Amino acid sequence: MDLALISMPWAIFNRPSIQLGCLKAYLGQELQTCRVTCFYPFLDIAAAIGFDNYRLIAETPWAAEALYCGLLFPKMQKAAGTVFSRTLKRIVTTDYPRLLEILRLQHDQWLEQQDFSQCSLIGFSVCFSQLPASLYAARDIRKKWPGIPIVFGGSTCTPAMGRSLLKIFPEIDFIITGEGERALKELVLHCTSQEPLSCPEIISHHEKTGNIQAAGCGEIVNLDDLPLPDYSDYFQHIRQKNLGFFPVLPVEFSRGCWWNKCTFCNLNLQWHGYRFKHCQQMTAEINELAQKYQCLDFTFTDNALPVKESTLFFEAMAGDSRDIRFFAEIRTLKSRSVYTRYCKGGLNSVQIGIEALSDSLLGRMCKGTTVMDNVAAMKFSQEAGMTLDGNLILEFPGSTAAEVEQTLAALDKVFPFHPLSAAAFFLGHGSPVSCSPEKYGITTITQHPTNKKLYPPEILANLDMLIKSYRGDRTLQTRLWQPVRKKIAVWQEFHARRKNPSVPALSFRDGGSFLLIRQELPDLPTLHHRLKGLSRKIYLACEEPITKKELLEIFTQVTKEQLNTFLAGLEQKNIIFCSGDSCLALAIQSP
Structure with a gap:
């Protein structure tokens, strides 16, 4: 049995899809008669428009979605073009109409090169900004090979979103709403031998009534049992096209989030525990x-x-003589020494x-953190030699003027x-x-206004999108946080x-x-301070x-009053941070 797995733009071009790599390896281990081929059309797109252009677009989700929405819904091209121009403020060397032509041409050429006629199932991994491109490809694949079932899965495919996709897009036959390995294995067996579906993570159209039915395969308890991800198709594509990077x-160390309490977060909807x-x-x-794969970056x-x-x-990797380097998302660490140990182990x-x-x-x-934790994390990561990226969430519903002032005061301290x-x-x-929108002063949840410019109203009205908007105190929040936004811009400059x-x-x-x-300091002469004796020790x-x-x-020997004054x-000089x-x-010791 043959299975095709596809990762569309705008996946990061210099990384193979871990979703496809894990699924291919798992099915190869569990179903020896199943031949899985992974396809990476985004590599050809990146080569066609230029790697720098691709990276800029992929890092700007609304601009990325605007491109394939323009192809998927021709009547939305004008509005989608304005979204592209407005959100992609950095310079892309090709304009929106020309990019649409390139994407259409590359898509047609890629499709012409494929022969999916022997496939029992075609699957799309749909994560950040990949939905419009996946819908566009699925529509044309269905036209060319109408008898082959198509399944969507990935972080975008929550149960609510999955059900709405099935209602609107007939080219999709199945949605996998959770962890993919066991569910996809069951779906492959269903498509090849008509075994009944029992997995609740698989949503499908009932053949006779057209009603959507939810069929839990259960998640893999011991991740140590998973096989090594198989990225061979990605590297074969790179070699064949002689792509120069x-x-x-x-790689994945874990699934889910051990904290999983952040009120703004929806990144763990597909995981249980x-x-x-x-x-x-x-x-x-x-x-x-x-x-x-002869790679050193992970x-x-x-x-x-x-x-x-x-x-x-990371302590084990610190003893490795190879120059292996890692990127990871982490929560703030409580100990200064841990940052150093992580960095010595390659987490740069x-x-x-x-x-x-x-x-x-x-x-x-x-x-579950404090401002002191955050400031310490920024200091310790830089001190250890790490490059830190992070966000400040502005305009959180219910934010007060006092919280904005606290943020502005803290920004003065973290400027270095x-x-x-x-x-x-x-x-x-x-x-x-x-x-629980009422807890945050939200009166109504609505479709995001940008999505209204990308999707036809009759389609958007029935789509349960992952990003939404709301009515409440948005106008107030926008005004309150303007000084912070301006100060961050000065900081970055x-x-x-x-x-x-x-x-x-x-x-x-x-x-x-x-x-x-x-x-x-910005736009000021460099200052020098000398601390002597007891001041140095403190x-x-x-x-x-x-x-x-x-x-x-x-x-x-120091009184409380003397310490507080010092x-x-x-x-006042912004060389120490006090909280409570x-x-x-x-200050960080000079190297």
Whole structure:
């Protein structure tokens, strides 16, 4: 039996699809008679429009969706073109109409080269920004091979979204709404031998009545049992087309999120609980993948790494002589030394869920962190040698003017560190905010206005989209957060214009009995501070978060009033951060 699995634009071009790689390996292990071929049309698109153009578009979700919506719904091309131009503020060397021509031509050429006539099933992995492209391809595949069933799966295919897709797009026969391995195996057996469906993660049209029925295969409990992802088709495509880049290999340490409480998040709708691999298994996978595909760069696809096992893993990798490098999304770590150990183990790029710089706002987001945790994470990651990416969520429903002021004050303190990105709050389907909107002052949930420019109204009215809009205090929030948005822009420009970014913008050199602190500021001369004797000792005692009570216990010769006066002076200079009773020195020792 033959099975085709397809990953459409706008998947990141220099990574094979971990979804396709895992599914191919699993089916190859479980169904020896099943021949799975993975297709990566996005590679040809990237080569045709240029890798830089592709990357810019893929990093701008609305612009990415606007392109294939223009092809899928011709009457929406004009409106979709305005979305493309408005959201893609960075320069793309090809305009919207020409890009549509290239995408159409590449699609037709790719389809002409395929022969799916022997396939028992064709599957699409549908994740971020891949829905319009997948619908466009599925429609044409159905026209050319009308008898072959088509299945959609992936993070976009929640139960509600899946049901709405089945109602509107007849070219889709099945939706897999959760973890894919066992469900796809059952679906393959159903399509080849007519075995009945019993898996609730598979949604289909009932053959006779046309009603949609939900048929749980159950999730894989022990992730250590999963085979190594199979990326052979991706690398074969690269070799055949002689594409000139070194791929980054996606790997997964865990599925789900061990925290899973953030009120804005809807990234774990497809998972039930949290599962992870053990250190030995992860190490073995990295070793085998690096050797098999001759790659040294890896990206963890986890929403949150398992703390204990990942610590053991990076400690083990620190003893490896190869220059293997990792990217991962992590939660803030409590210990300065852990950042250093992770970096020594190859974790040189991280995305940390900062999200807010106001304690009360972090509380309503249920982040389980404090502003001090976030500021420390920004300092410690840079100190360890990591590149940190993170977001500040602006315009969270119910945010107060006081929380905006707290954010602005904290931004003054973190200016020396790698800047965060401003991310306007969006209402995600299935998130705690969307499930209890009244708690956040939301009166009505509506379709996102951008989707109204991409999808015909008769279709959008029946689609349960993952990104929605709402009525409540949106206008107020937009106005409140404007100063923060402007300050982040200044922060980003300051770091973009720094002449020597390898040197921390706020650094110190230790002279034994004194400290020399160097402080770069935007549009101002560089400042220099000298701390001598006891002042030096107190500042160094604050290299990790420490309470004022603990400082007074260490430095018994200092009174509470003297300590508060000293710390207030350092705070005014923005070289220390104090929150409540805790303090953190912000300067990083010069390399």
